[in-house]
Amino acid sequence: MQLSTACAVRPATEQESINKLMGLAVFGEKVAAKIYLLMSELKEEYAPILTKFAQMEAQHGAWFMEASRKNDIEPDKEFADNELGYLIYQVDNHFKARSFESLAVVQGFIVESLAIATYESFLSVAHKYPGTHEVFKKALEEENYHVDWILRYLRLRFFDAEEDFRVLAERVNIQGIDCMGGTMMNIADYLDKVGLSGADCAGAMMDGYTQLLEKVGFEQKKATKHVVNMFMPLFHKYRRGEKTK
Amino acid sequence: MLSTATLQLNESETLLWTILRSFETLALQQYEKNISSLATTQKKELINLLVLQVPTNAALESTSLNQPVNDLLAVATNDSELDSLIIQGLLLEVLGQTIYQNIKENDNFTVYTHNLGAVGLKARESIKENTHKLIVEKIGSGDQIYQAFINISRPVIKSLDALGENLDQHFSEKFNISFSDLMGEFVAELVSTSIELGMERRKVVAYLTSTLMGI
Numbered sequence: 001m002q003l004s005t006a007c008a009v010r011p012a013t014e015q016e017s018i019n020k021l022m023g024l025a026v027f028g029e030k031v032a033a034k035i036y037l038l039m040s041e042l043k044e045e046y047a048p049i050l051t052k053f054a055q056m057e058a059q060h061g062a063w064f065m066e067a068s069r070k071n072d073i074e075p076d077k078e079f080a081d082n083e084l085g086y087l088i089y090q091v092d093n094h095f096k097a098r099s100f101e102s103l104a105v106v107q108g109f110i111v112e113s114l115a116i117a118t119y120e121s122f123l124s125v126a127h128k129y130p131g132t133h134e135v136f137k138k139a140l141e142e143e144n145y146h147v148d149w150i151l152r153y154l155r156l157r158f159f160d161a162e163e164d165f166r167v168l169a170e171r172v173n174i175q176g177i178d179c180m181g182g183t184m185m186n187i188a189d190y191l192d193k194v195g196l197s198g199a200d201c202a203g204a205m206m207d208g209y210t211q212l213l214e215k216v217g218f219e220q221k222k223a224t225k226h227v228v229n230m231f232m233p234l235f236h237k238y239r240r241g242e243k244t245k
Numbered sequence: 246m247l248s249t250a251t252l253q254l255n256e257s258e259t260l261l262w263t264i265l266r267s268f269e270t271l272a273l274q275q276y277e278k279n280i281s282s283l284a285t286t287q288k289k290e291l292i293n294l295l296v297l298q299v300p301t302n303a304a305l306e307s308t309s310l311n312q313p314v315n316d317l318l319a320v321a322t323n324d325s326e327l328d329s330l331i332i333q334g335l336l337l338e339v340l341g342q343t344i345y346q347n348i349k350e351n352d353n354f355t356v357y358t359h360n361l362g363a364v365g366l367k368a369r370e371s372i373k374e375n376t377h378k379l380i381v382e383k384i385g386s387g388d389q390i391y392q393a394f395i396n397i398s399r400p401v402i403k404s405l406d407a408l409g410e411n412l413d414q415h416f417s418e419k420f421n422i423s424f425s426d427l428m429g430e431f432v433a434e435l436v437s438t439s440i441e442l443g444m445e446r447r448k449v450v451a452y453l454t455s456t457l458m459g460i
Binding site: 185188197198199200202203204206207210220221222224225226227228229231232233235236238239 | 409424425426428429430432433434436437446447450451452453454455457458459460
C-alpha cells in the first residue's frame with residue numbers, strides 16, 4: 001500500500017503518546033500474527049486460513065511501521081513489550097495446554113476487541129497523520145473479517161453446549177481482560193492526548209466485547225454483567241492512578 | 246404478619262435496610278413533591294414497613310458508610326420533575342430492583358430480609374411501567390432521553406461508585422456478593438432499560454464507562 005508523506009511538529013506530550021500508541025499497534029499486530037500461527041499448529045484443517053490471517057496481521061504491523069516512519073513517529077517497543085508481555089505469557093500457556101479454543105477466545109474476543117475499538121476511534125483523528133487513515137481502515141476491515149471467522153468457528157464448536165462455552169469464556173476472559181482491558185486503561189490518557197477519548201474507546205471495547213459474547217450465545221444481560229464485572233476493578237485502579245498491570 | 250411484627254434482622258441486615266429505608270424514603274418524598282403518580286400505595290407500604298423495622302439511623306451512623314450514603318442522598322435530592330424522573334425513576338429504581346432481585350436469589354440472607362425484599366420488588370413493579378411512559382412523554386426521543394440522562398445522572402453514578410469499597414467492607418463477606426457483582430447486574434439492567442427507552446446502546450455504555458473511570 002502506497003502511503004503519502006508528511007512531517008509535523010507536534011507537542012512533546014502528543015509525540016510521546018502517539019509513539020506509545022503506534023508501538024502498541026505495530027507490536028500488537030505481531031502478537032496477533034503469532035497467535036494465529038500457534039492456532040494453525042493446533043488444528044491442521046484450519047492451518048491454511050489461519051496462516052493467511054497471520055500474514056495479514058503481520059502486514060498490518062508493516063503498514064503501521066511504514067506510516068509511522070513517514071510521520072516522524074517512533075513506535076515505542078519498550079512500552080509495547082511491557083503491555084504485551086502478560087498477554088504473550090497467557091498465549092504460551094494456552095498453547096502448551098493445546099487449547100485451540102482458549103487461543104480463539106483470547107484472539108477473537110480480547111485482542112481483536114481492543115484493536116477494533118482503538119482503530120475505529122483512531123480513524124477520526126487519522127488526518128493528523130497522513131497516510132494512516134487508509135492503512136487503519138483496511139486493517140479494521142480485516143480484523144472484523146477475522147472476528148467473523150472466529151465467531152462462526154465458536155458457534156459451531158459450542159453448538160448446543162453454551163454452558164461449556166460460558167465456562168471457557170469466563171476462565172479465559174478474566175485473565176485476558178485483566179491484560180488487554182488493563183492496557184486499555186493504561187493507554188486512555190495517551191488516547192486523550194492525540195485527540196481521542198480514552199473513555200469512549202474503553203466503552204467501545206466493552207460494548208464490542210459484550211456483543212461478541214451475545215453472538216456466541218450469551219443472553220444480553222448476562223453478557224453485560226460478565227463484562228462489567230471484569231472491568232470494574234480496572235476502573236477503580238484507573239481512578240486511583242494505579243497501573244493496571 | 247409482615248406489616249406489624251418486628252423482624253429478627255441480624256446486624257448486617259439491619260445496616261442494609263437502614264440504608265435502603267433512607268433511599269426509599271427519599272424516593273417517595275421526591276415523587277410526592279415532583280411526580281405524584283409515582284407515589285404509589287405499594288411504595289408507601291414498603292416505607293411504612295421499613296420505618297417500623299429500622300426506625301433510626303443508629304446502625305448506619307457509626308460506620309464508614311454514613312458519609313458516602315449521605316453524599317449520595319444529597320446529590321439525589323432535587324426540585325424538578327425531570328431530575329426526579331431520571332435520578333429516582335430511572336437510575337435509583339433500577340438500582341433498587343437489582344438489590345431486591347439479588348436478595349431474592351441469595352441464600353445468605355435471612356427469611357426476614359427475603360420477605361422485605363419481596364415487598365421492595367412489588368413496590369418497584371408498581372411504578373416501573375408508568376415511569377418509562379412518563380420519561381418518554383416528558384422528554385421525547387431516545388436521543389433526547391440520552392442527553393437528559395447524561396446531563397443529570399453523572400454525579401449520582403459517581404457518588405454511587407464512591408460507596409463501593411465501603412459496601413464491600415460491610416457486606417461482601419457476609420452476603421457473598423461484591424460491589425463489582427452488584428454493579429455488573431445494575432449496569433446490565435440499566436443498559437437494557439436504556440435500550441427499551443430508545444437510547445443507543447453504544448453511547449450509554451461509553452457514557453457509563455467514562456463516568457465509572459472518573460472522567
